[in-house]
Amino acid sequence: MTIFAVLIISCLGLSCMAFAKPKHWKVIPFLSQFRHPGKRVQELMQYLGAILLILAVYTCQLNWGWALGLCFYAGVLSIALFFVSLVISYFENTVKNKL
Amino acid sequence: MKKLNAYFRSYNGQVLLRLIAAILIGYLASNAIGVVMAKSLDRWTSLHLSEASLYASLSAFFIYSVIILWAFSVRSQKKLWRQLSVLTFIFAVLAYVI
Amino acid sequence: MIWLHTWAGLVFCWLLYFMFVTGTLGYLDSELDSWMKPELSAAEEVSLETDLSAAVTYLQAHAADAERWFISPANHRDNPQLRVSWRYPRDSEKSNGRELINRDTGEELHHRETAGGQTLYRMHYRLHYLPSGWGFRLVGIFTLAMFIALLTGVVAHRKLFKDFFSFRPQKGKTAWLDMHNLSSIASLPFQLMITYSGLIFAISTWMPFVGVAAYDFDVKSLRADINEMRGRSSVKAAGESANLVGMDILSQNIEASINDGALVRFIEIKNPNDRNAKIFVNPHLSGPVQEQNKLQFDGRSGKLESSKEQSGALQTRNVFINLHEGLFAGPALRLLYILSGILGTLMVATGAIYYAQKRKRPTHALSKQQMLVNIVNGGTIIGLPISICIFMISNRLLAIELDQRADWEVHSMFLAWLASFVLAAFWVKDAMWKKLTLVLSIALFTVPIVNFFSTNRGLGQSSWQNDTLFVATDVVMLSMAAISLLLWAILSKKEQRQQSPIRSSNAHSAVA
Numbered sequence: 001m002t003i004f005a006v007l008i009i010s011c012l013g014l015s016c017m018a019f020a021k022p023k024h025w026k027v028i029p030f031l032s033q034f035r036h037p038g039k040r041v042q043e044l045m046q047y048l049g050a051i052l053l054i055l056a057v058y059t060c061q062l063n064w065g066w067a068l069g070l071c072f073y074a075g076v077l078s079i080a081l082f083f084v085s086l087v088i089s090y091f092e093n094t095v096k097n098k099l
Numbered sequence: 100m101k102k103l104n105a106y107f108r109s110y111n112g113q114v115l116l117r118l119i120a121a122i123l124i125g126y127l128a129s130n131a132i133g134v135v136m137a138k139s140l141d142r143w144t145s146l147h148l149s150e151a152s153l154y155a156s157l158s159a160f161f162i163y164s165v166i167i168l169w170a171f172s173v174r175s176q177k178k179l180w181r182q183l184s185v186l187t188f189i190f191a192v193l194a195y196v197i
Numbered sequence: 198m199i200w201l202h203t204w205a206g207l208v209f210c211w212l213l214y215f216m217f218v219t220g221t222l223g224y225l226d227s228e229l230d231s232w233m234k235p236e237l238s239a240a241e242e243v244s245l246e247t248d249l250s251a252a253v254t255y256l257q258a259h260a261a262d263a264e265r266w267f268i269s270p271a272n273h274r275d276n277p278q279l280r281v282s283w284r285y286p287r288d289s290e291k292s293n294g295r296e297l298i299n300r301d302t303g304e305e306l307h308h309r310e311t312a313g314g315q316t317l318y319r320m321h322y323r324l325h326y327l328p329s330g331w332g333f334r335l336v337g338i339f340t341l342a343m344f345i346a347l348l349t350g351v352v353a354h355r356k357l358f359k360d361f362f363s364f365r366p367q368k369g370k371t372a373w374l375d376m377h378n379l380s381s382i383a384s385l386p387f388q389l390m391i392t393y394s395g396l397i398f399a400i401s402t403w404m405p406f407v408g409v410a411a412y413d414f415d416v417k418s419l420r421a422d423i424n425e426m427r428g429r430s431s432v433k434a435a436g437e438s439a440n441l442v443g444m445d446i447l448s449q450n451i452e453a454s455i456n457d458g459a460l461v462r463f464i465e466i467k468n469p470n471d472r473n474a475k476i477f478v479n480p481h482l483s484g485p486v487q488e489q490n491k492l493q494f495d496g497r498s499g500k501l502e503s504s505k506e507q508s509g510a511l512q513t514r515n516v517f518i519n520l521h522e523g524l525f526a527g528p529a530l531r532l533l534y535i536l537s538g539i540l541g542t543l544m545v546a547t548g549a550i551y552y553a554q555k556r557k558r559p560t561h562a563l564s565k566q567q568m569l570v571n572i573v574n575g576g577t578i579i580g581l582p583i584s585i586c587i588f589m590i591s592n593r594l595l596a597i598e599l600d601q602r603a604d605w606e607v608h609s610m611f612l613a614w615l616a617s618f619v620l621a622a623f624w625v626k627d628a629m630w631k632k633l634t635l636v637l638s639i640a641l642f643t644v645p646i647v648n649f650f651s652t653n654r655g656l657g658q659s660s661w662q663n664d665t666l667f668v669a670t671d672v673v674m675l676s677m678a679a680i681s682l683l684l685w686a687i688l689s690k691k692e693q694r695q696q697s698p699i700r701s702s703n704a705h706s707a708v709a
Contacts, residue, residue, distance in 0.1 A: 065484070072529075081382070082384075138411055147508070148411065152412065157510075
């Protein structure tokens with residue numbers, strides 16, 4: 001079960017980091033109607049993303065210890081990154097098709 | 100002879116020369132660096148020779164890859180050959196001396 | 198750098214693809230083994246003592262004079278059945294052997310002769326049909342090329358790290374590049390780990406000089422030191438016979454000295470029935486760092502003699518090796534290993550396809566080299582999975598009593614691969630990818646169907662009996678078949694869309 005928690009936390013962290021950028025902000029279904037909130041918020045979201053990713057490492061460490069935990073973390077992070085990127089590109093394409 | 104000279108000036112020849120430098124001379128250099136590393140670890144730390152040479156062997160492939168990368172990033176072919184052979188020579192001598 | 202990346206990638210990518218596919222399947226080697234022996238089902242785990250005494254009774258009856266015995270109790274995914282093997286000295290005329298044992302009857306378990314998942318896994322580092330040693334050497338070179346391609350990829354495309362969340366599937370050839378970047382960046386830690394640890398396997402073949410020269414070319418003392426470091430003891434047989442310790446005492450002693458919760462991976466008994474008998478116990482790994490070393494017991498009294506600490510250097514090396522082999526991985530981590538392996542496979546495949554697509558001009562016909570690249574791409578990327586399906590099907594369809602059946606399974610795999618190259622060459626001018634994916638989909642569908650008709654563990658029955666392995670195999674095969682069918686549909690649609698403009702341009706050039 002922990003592995004799903006780690007997966008979700010990593011996905012959230014990565015999405016935070018991605019959506020901090022105006023380029024990706026534009027594709028979020030609901031929020032995109034608003035303007036990108038600016039540099040301060042962008043930095044804040046990036047920090048939040050980093051904190052979430054560190055939280056994911058910490059969860060792994062608590063559950064499996066360093067050696068095994070880092071293996072889990074590397075694996076989960078790969079999957080999360082792949083998944084988040086695919087989702088973003090899906091949104092990007094639907095946005096473009098609408099225009 | 101002239102033909103050979105012309106070939107090594109052509110694009111393909113330049114690439115071949117670079118490959119030789121990277122793969123052959125680089126291999127010699129990385130072995131020499133590895134040996135120096137093993138011997139100096141053995142001499143100046145408390146590691147046993149078997150451990151020192153295992154550590155050196157573990158890093159040898161990394162050294163080799165870095166040398167190959169470097170060989171392909173240096174602009175001038177002459178500079179590459181000069182520096183690489185000097186490097187190899189120095190470490191070979193060091194490996195022999197230590 | 199980009200130049201080096203392209204060429205190091207292209208020259209080596211087809212064999213690297215082979216290594217990635219077989220290596221990823223290697224994480225399922227034991228499962229594939231069990232699938233290919235449908236007569237057997239996994240033995241239930243009972244006590245260590247039962248397994249050991251059944252194994253020793255068998256070995257005493259069949260190989261009492263062997264030099265070493267190996268016993269793997271049935272307690273792990275690696276050994277679903279109790280397994281024994283024995284070895285004679287090299288100069289002996291008697292032949293070594295290995296058997297799966299039924300622990301209740303003490304007899305061998307009979308199953309069809311099969312190459313199994315182990316053979317497929319061995320191709321990952323030894324290739325096949327090559328004189329021994331050459332495959333391993335070649336694989337070392339390819340691993341180095343992979344490592345260099347990775348490093349150059351990181352250096353050349355470092356801009357991408359700032360913004361890698363984009364994949365543009367509708368932009369034609371850039372989609373391949375994006376997929377290549379995405380799959381490699383996402384799994385970069387895994388790729389670096391797997392490639393560098395792969396290189397560490399090649400140290401003794403390609404970098405032996407470092408150790409030898411550090412010992413001033415004194416190979417004898419180097420060997421002695423390595424053996425000592427690895428804890429290989431050189432116990433000689435005394436020549437006097439003596440009774441081996443009772444397995445009840447031995448298993449009690451093992452359980453007392455092994456870490457809590459650790460399981461015995463295998464037991465080696467050296468010089469059994471001799472006064473100098475020694476017993477070595479290797480525990481299963483619980484993580485990438487080995488927590489407990491092998492334990493040494495006296496063969497007559499069964500007393501613990503030593504458990505030597507490993508040196509730091511050897512531990513470092515073993516961490517790499519363990520990470521590469523992933524023997525410690527439980528189901529969840531094993532799944533992550535497999536997914537990362539699939540990402541690596543995607544990386545190699547999309548890179549190769551991108552290379553071919555980038556050089557394609559829409560108005561020109563393909564040149565001979567481009568055609569060749571396309572044939573090899575199609576024949577490898579789609580052909581290899583097809584041939585692995587044929588490998589699995591041949592396990593079910595070849596006659597049970599066929600001579601050298603295991604070899605023929607492998608032959609049929611490579612024949613199928615050859616056939617898919619021929620198909621690719623036939624179709625290269627006309628929708629090769631579409632047709633090959635259809636063939637792949639049919640091959641994938643065939644596996645569960647053949648399994649259904651040739652064994653009594655088809656999908657219906659296996660799901661009724663909670664036979665997880667067989668259900669999972671069938672479900673995975675069916676869903677992969679569905680995915681490739683989907684790919685086929687997408688490719689056909691794309692072809693229809695493209696057909697009209699291409700025709701008109703062809704007509705135009707014909708007129709001109």
